[in-house]
Amino acid sequence: MKKFWKVLGIGVLAVALLCGGLYAYAYYYDRKVPNFTGEMDLYVYPGMEAAHVCDSILARGIVKQPSSLRRVFRKVESIKPGHYRVDATCSSMYVSRMVHLGWQTPVNLTLSGSIRTPGVLARKIAAQMLADSASVAAFATCGDSIGTDPALLFTRIIPDSYQLHWTTPVKDIFARLFKERDAWWSAERKAAARAQGLTPEEVSTLASIVDGETKYEPEQPAIACVYLNRLRTGMKLQADPTVAYCFNYEPRRILRWMLEVDSPYNTYRNYGLPPGPISCPPKNCLEAVLNPDSHSYLYFCADPSFNGSHRFAESYSEHLVNARAFQKALTERQRANAR
Numbered sequence: 001m002k003k004f005w006k007v008l009g010i011g012v013l014a015v016a017l018l019c020g021g022l023y024a025y026a027y028y029y030d031r032k033v034p035n036f037t038g039e040m041d042l043y044v045y046p047g048m049e050a051a052h053v054c055d056s057i058l059a060r061g062i063v064k065q066p067s068s069l070r071r072v073f074r075k076v077e078s079i080k081p082g083h084y085r086v087d088a089t090c091s092s093m094y095v096s097r098m099v100h101l102g103w104q105t106p107v108n109l110t111l112s113g114s115i116r117t118p119g120v121l122a123r124k125i126a127a128q129m130l131a132d133s134a135s136v137a138a139f140a141t142c143g144d145s146i147g148t149d150p151a152l153l154f155t156r157i158i159p160d161s162y163q164l165h166w167t168t169p170v171k172d173i174f175a176r177l178f179k180e181r182d183a184w185w186s187a188e189r190k191a192a193a194r195a196q197g198l199t200p201e202e203v204s205t206l207a208s209i210v211d212g213e214t215k216y217e218p219e220q221p222a223i224a225c226v227y228l229n230r231l232r233t234g235m236k237l238q239a240d241p242t243v244a245y246c247f248n249y250e251p252r253r254i255l256r257w258m259l260e261v262d263s264p265y266n267t268y269r270n271y272g273l274p275p276g277p278i279s280c281p282p283k284n285c286l287e288a289v290l291n292p293d294s295h296s297y298l299y300f301c302a303d304p305s306f307n308g309s310h311r312f313a314e315s316y317s318e319h320l321v322n323a324r325a326f327q328k329a330l331t332e333r334q335r336a337n338a339r
Contacts (some may be wrong), residue, residue, distance in 0.1 A: 001088050016139070016225065024030035028070050029065070029068055029091075029092075030071060030072050030091065030092045030093045031091055031092075031093045031218070032091060033091055034064075034088055034089050034090060034091060035063060035064050035065055035068050035069065035090070035091055035092045036062050036063060036064065036086055036087065036088050036090055037062045037063075037064060037088060038060075038062040038087075039062075039085065039086065039087045039088065040057070040060045040062060040085075040086045040089060041083065041084075041085060041086075042057065042083070042084040042085070042086055042099070043055065043082075043083055043084075043166070044079055044080065044081050044082055044083075044084065044099055045081055045130075046081045046130075048079065048080075048081070049079070050074075050076040050077075050079050050096075050099075051073065053073070053079060053099055054069055054070060054073040056282065057069060057086065057095070058070075058136050062086075065092075068092040069092045069095070069096075071092070072092045072093050072095075072096040073096050075096070076096050076099070076100050076246075077100075078100060079099045079100055080099065080100070080101070081130065081133070081167050082099075082102055082104040082165065082166055082167050083104055083105055083106075083107050083165070083166035083167075084098050084099060084103070084105055085105035087162075087277060087339045093270070097335050104165045104166065104167070104202045106163040106164055106165055106166075107128065107129070107163070107164065107165070108161045108162070108163055109125065109128050109161065109162045109163075109173070110128065110160075110161045110162075111124055111125075111128060111157070111160060111161075111162075112158040112159055112282075115154070115279060115280035116245075116249055116278070116279045116280075117161065117248075118137055118140040118141050118153060119129045119133075119137055119149070121136070121137075121153075121157070121280065122134075122136035122137035122140060127167055127240060129167075129168065129173065130166050130168075131166045131168075131169075131173065135170050135270060136170055136173075139170045139174060140153055140174070141153075141172065141316045145171065145174070146174060146178075147178075151275050151276035152201060152276045152277075153276075154204060154208065154276065154277035154279065154280040154281070155200070155201040155204040155205070155276065155277060156177070156178050156181050157177050157178070157181060157280055158180065158181050158184050158280075158282075158283060159176075159280055159281075159282045159283070160283070160284070161327050162176060162177065162180065164176060175261065183293045184283075189290055190291040192291065193256075193290060196228060196289065196292070197231075197232075197288065198289070202273055203277055203286060203290060204277050204281055204286065205273045205274060205277045205278075206224065206227055206228075206273060207224075207277070207281035207285035207288065208241075208277035208278045208279045208280070208281040208285070209227060209237070209239045209241055209242060209267075209278065209283060210223050210224050210227070210281070210285045210288055210289065210318075211241075211279055211281045211285040212239070212240075212241025212242075212244070212245075212278060212279060212295050213239065213240075213241060214308065214310065215308070216308040216309060217288075219309060219310055220284060220285055221288040221291060221292045221293040222287035222293045222295065222297070222310075222312065223288070223300060223310070224285075224288040224292040224293070225292035225295055225297070226297050226298060226299070226300055226312070227239070227295065228289075228292055229295075229296065229297065229298055230298060231272070231273070233298070234271070235298065236267055236268060236269075236270070236271055237267035237272075237273070238267055238268050239267045240254045241278055241279075242265050242266060242267040242268075242274055243258050243259060243261065243266055243267075243268060243280055244278075245257075245265050245274075245278035245279075246261045246263040246265050246266055247259050247261070251331075263268045295312070295313040296314050297311050297313060297314055298313070298314060298316075298319075299312065299313040299314075299315075299316065299317075299318070299319035299322075300319075300322075301319065301322050301323045301326050302326050303326070304325045304326050304328070304329035304330075306329070306330075306333070311325075311326075
């Protein structure tokens, strides 16, 4: 009988030691051992529960021991919305704490391409952040929110990539954009603007016109100089992109009757710069206005080769020759495409 109890005691002890060892291993594994074979960007939306987040990670197929991840997530009482980076160095416990405590990984908010209206800006921001486009558009078009006339919104934003938390509130997104714009306008750039007889806001406005005229960067300083020459000689800018702006950029070509549209942005009817930018100008166009070429051209038109470059002229008669050459080439091209 004594032998029975002795064997039983040894058995119970062995089981206890085994269970304790398994618990200790699980405890150690959950907290210290990397449990992932790859990387993933994890987006936690408002209202998501811990179990849903756990399932989202498991669905990616990068978890070594799913039981470990499920074990730690069962203990998570609350999670915070955000963007989180899971990689091969993470333990299960680290990931659970990450979403519980809100240890976010910043995202890159990239503003690039044509940004012609606040609506386009809003959609670009909403596509990359946890903000809805309606809220962004409402903020961007409210003078009290942005601290300036909405017509000058694009003087306060410079397209670039900005690192932000995915959950950054709309007002803080714009605060960051405005701060970076202010930092970009160094003392040297402000001096360059004064040398051209412009304020930083006027530089942005003229740069938006340059951007509307050409995406061919090597010629942007030359086109900037054309418009600066027109301003200095008292000519109207007569910039087609400003007319396109008046029609919400819908026309594929600017027709003669459009030049008569009654708008302060129509530079065929009004002298000087329009009231504000017609788009959000990129850095290269801003730099083109601050550091323009030096020439005496007053006119330019697209090159008949359709290679994106332009032909420049000092006199209107020269310009007409260039314009007729382009129109002839354009007509021939349209006929060829219609065959």
